[in-house]
Amino acid sequence: MNLVFIDQAEGHIKKASFEAASYAAQTAALMGTTAEAIVLGTVSDDLTALGRYGITKVHTVADANLNEFDAQVYTQLIAEAVKATGADVLVFANTTTAKAVAPRLSVKLKAGLVSGAVALPDISNGFTVKKSVFSGKAFANIAVTTAIRIIAVNLNAFTIQEVEGSATVVPFTVQPISSKVKVSGVDKITGEVPLGEADIVVSGGRGLKGPENWGLVTELAGLLNAATACSRPVADIHWRPHHEHVGQTGLAIAPNLYIAIGISGAIQHLAGVNRSKTIVVINKDPEAPFFKAADYGIVGDAFEVVPKMIDAVKKMKGIA
Amino acid sequence: MKILVCISKTPDTTAKIAFTDNNTKFATDGIQWIINPYDEWYALVRAIELKEADAGVTIHLVNVGTAESEPIIRKALALGGDAAFRVNTLEEDSYFVAAQIAAIAREGAYDIVFTGKETIDYNGSSIGGMVAELLDLPYISHAVKFDLSGNTATVVREIEGGEETDQVSLPIVVSCQKGMAEQRIPNMKGIMGARTKPLTVSEPVTADILTRVASFDLPPAKAGVKLVSAEHPEELIRLLHEEAKAI
Ligand SMILES: Cc1cc2nc3c(=O)[nH]c(=O)nc-3n(C[C@H](O)[C@H](O)[C@H](O)COP(=O)(O)OP(=O)(O)OC[C@H]3O[C@@H](n4cnc5c(N)ncnc54)[C@H](O)[C@@H]3O)c2cc1C
Numbered sequence: 001m002n003l004v005f006i007d008q009a010e011g012h013i014k015k016a017s018f019e020a021a022s023y024a025a026q027t028a029a030l031m032g033t034t035a036e037a038i039v040l041g042t043v044s045d046d047l048t049a050l051g052r053y054g055i056t057k058v059h060t061v062a063d064a065n066l067n068e069f070d071a072q073v074y075t076q077l078i079a080e081a082v083k084a085t086g087a088d089v090l091v092f093a094n095t096t097t098a099k100a101v102a103p104r105l106s107v108k109l110k111a112g113l114v115s116g117a118v119a120l121p122d123i124s125n126g127f128t129v130k131k132s133v134f135s136g137k138a139f140a141n142i143a144v145t146t147a148i149r150i151i152a153v154n155l156n157a158f159t160i161q162e163v164e165g166s167a168t169v170v171p172f173t174v175q176p177i178s179s180k181v182k183v184s185g186v187d188k189i190t191g192e193v194p195l196g197e198a199d200i201v202v203s204g205g206r207g208l209k210g211p212e213n214w215g216l217v218t219e220l221a222g223l224l225n226a227a228t229a230c231s232r233p234v235a236d237i238h239w240r241p242h243h244e245h246v247g248q249t250g251l252a253i254a255p256n257l258y259i260a261i262g263i264s265g266a267i268q269h270l271a272g273v274n275r276s277k278t279i280v281v282i283n284k285d286p287e288a289p290f291f292k293a294a295d296y297g298i299v300g301d302a303f304e305v306v307p308k309m310i311d312a313v314k315k316m317k318g319i320a
Numbered sequence: 321m322k323i324l325v326c327i328s329k330t331p332d333t334t335a336k337i338a339f340t341d342n343n344t345k346f347a348t349d350g351i352q353w354i355i356n357p358y359d360e361w362y363a364l365v366r367a368i369e370l371k372e373a374d375a376g377v378t379i380h381l382v383n384v385g386t387a388e389s390e391p392i393i394r395k396a397l398a399l400g401g402d403a404a405f406r407v408n409t410l411e412e413d414s415y416f417v418a419a420q421i422a423a424i425a426r427e428g429a430y431d432i433v434f435t436g437k438e439t440i441d442y443n444g445s446s447i448g449g450m451v452a453e454l455l456d457l458p459y460i461s462h463a464v465k466f467d468l469s470g471n472t473a474t475v476v477r478e479i480e481g482g483e484e485t486d487q488v489s490l491p492i493v494v495s496c497q498k499g500m501a502e503q504r505i506p507n508m509k510g511i512m513g514a515r516t517k518p519l520t521v522s523e524p525v526t527a528d529i530l531t532r533v534a535s536f537d538l539p540p541a542k543a544g545v546k547l548v549s550a551e552h553p554e555e556l557i558r559l560l561h562e563e564a565k566a567i
Binding site: 105 | 442
């Protein structure tokens with residue numbers, strides 16, 4: 001049996017967890033078994049809808065105390081769910097929650113962990129999972145040799161397969177556990193598309209000359225319902241906030257579309273964005289290394305090209 | 321106050337990624353090795369800042385690796401570690417490495433164990449969490465800010481689309497990323513002093529190996545860029561809409 005952990009924030013299932021659910025269900029199909037889910041905390045979304053991602057049963061611990069995350073408490077509860085359901089594959093979306101909990105569970109359950117998985121397991125000879133390594137510059141096929149295996153699936157790496165179906169929701173009873181971590185505040189960046197989950201990302205580099213010119217990036221992003229990102233020097237000189245820094249030492253992202261404006265495409269930048277499905281580069285230097293990694297490009301001055309792109313998108317969307 | 325900082329050896333960020341032995345081994349010829357940037361820039365420098373604020377802080381470093389790690393350990397000592405441990409073994413897998421670090425940490429009874437948020441080669445993000453579980457300690461991952469007031473740590477960590485502030489009593493394990501501190505360059509005094517700082521080499525404890533790299537692959541090469549004239553950006557938008565179906 002496969003068990004998927006469904007991650008939630010403020011009562012809503014995180015988008016990445018739908019991918020993880022579908023991953024768990026498709027892995028279960030390969031293995032000739034079924035996939036169930038575990039949800040911690042109080043959720044307002046309709047959990048029976050996880051059936052559409054191939055989940056047959058959802059175990060919930062609807063305790064409001066669990067809305068505050070504590071890696072130790074979550075580890076204990078998920079381990080109990082693994083034991084109770086007899087799961088031998090445990091799937092996570094590779095979110096910050098998974099990064100805190102999955103390694104602990106690996107120890108607790110003596111279960112080999114593959115974090116950053118990008119494909120379904122190969123079960124033709126043992127149990128091998130492909131993961132991203134060298135910050136997106138390569139893949140490693142990891143053989144997991146333990147009875148229970150834990151897989152944390154990278155965001156946007158895997159295509160959801162929707163099916164007909166509805167999951168049954170059952171309460172999972174556990175002894176309450178006290179937390180050693182007190183959450184004293186949560187700061188959400190509001191009104192923006194979260195970078196890690198975005199389908200489209202518009203990113204700016206030092207070629208934009210200064211923060212006063214970022215309107216080009218944010219306007220195009222707004223029209224495309226995209227998140228905004230930047231190169232490392234741009235964050236370092238505080239033109240943009242740190243959380244927008246993508247690359248080898250920033251966030252690694254894999255959106256459907258990545259539009260890079262005035263970014264040279266240094267190897268460390270490419271490392272964090274080269275898993276994007278389509279890459280568009282706007283750069284005035286035809287020799288910029290980014291063009292080698294791009295699918296589409298314009299050699300030209302961003303200050304002339306981007307306003308025309310904005311006009312074209314407006315026209316396409318029927319905005320005057 | 322005792323802090324243990326985990327230091328991993330990784331290829332330089334500009335290293336050419338290639339594989340040998342039928343794609344089962346990373347090609348190390350000509351590779352420059354560095355301290356994993358997250359370990360150096362954020363975990364180690366934040367520890368040094370805490371020591372600068374409170375002379376009662378001691379910083380120990382731990383590396384799990386062969387003698388090839390010694391230059392990066394000396395560099396970390398030059399930046400500001402007081403003493404270092406090297407567990408003399410190959411890094412078999414994350415669990416095996418975490419078990420070695422946990423053994424050193426248990427022995428030294430540290431108040432804080434810092435790691436980087438991930439290594440830039442394996443991208444596992446798992447050593448900190450594993451060490452915390454082995455030691456039965458709270459774990460805060462992806463910390464962007466860490467402050468101490470007596471025995472209580474206030475840690476700001478990254479969450480999807482924002483940040484969360486947590487209060488935790490020591491001892492604690494924390495993985496560090498951008499925001500925690502700023503990169504530093506070792507000075508001459510540090511480099512000279514590092515030569516005589518204690519570096520203790522020990523043999524590994526027995527631990528299981530749960531995973532193994534079967535092989536590596538390189539991503540398929542891109543087909544090549546399709547260039548659109550700067551005079552006609554609307555053509556690019558059309559291609560993105562009709563051909564790439566991306567917008
Ligand atoms: C250990 C290490 C880790 C690193 N990690 C990262 C990382 O995670 N992420 C990251 O991004 N970088 C990282 N870097 C830095 C990286 O090497 C590059 O320095 C950085 O990515 C360059 O940023 P940039 O492209 O914005 O700026 P530049 O290299 O200055 O490039 C600016 C580009 O803009 C173009 N341009 C200028 N004017 C215009 C115009 N009017 N119109 C159009 N184009 C224009 C130029 O032709 C140029 O290509 C790292 C470096 C090191 C050593």
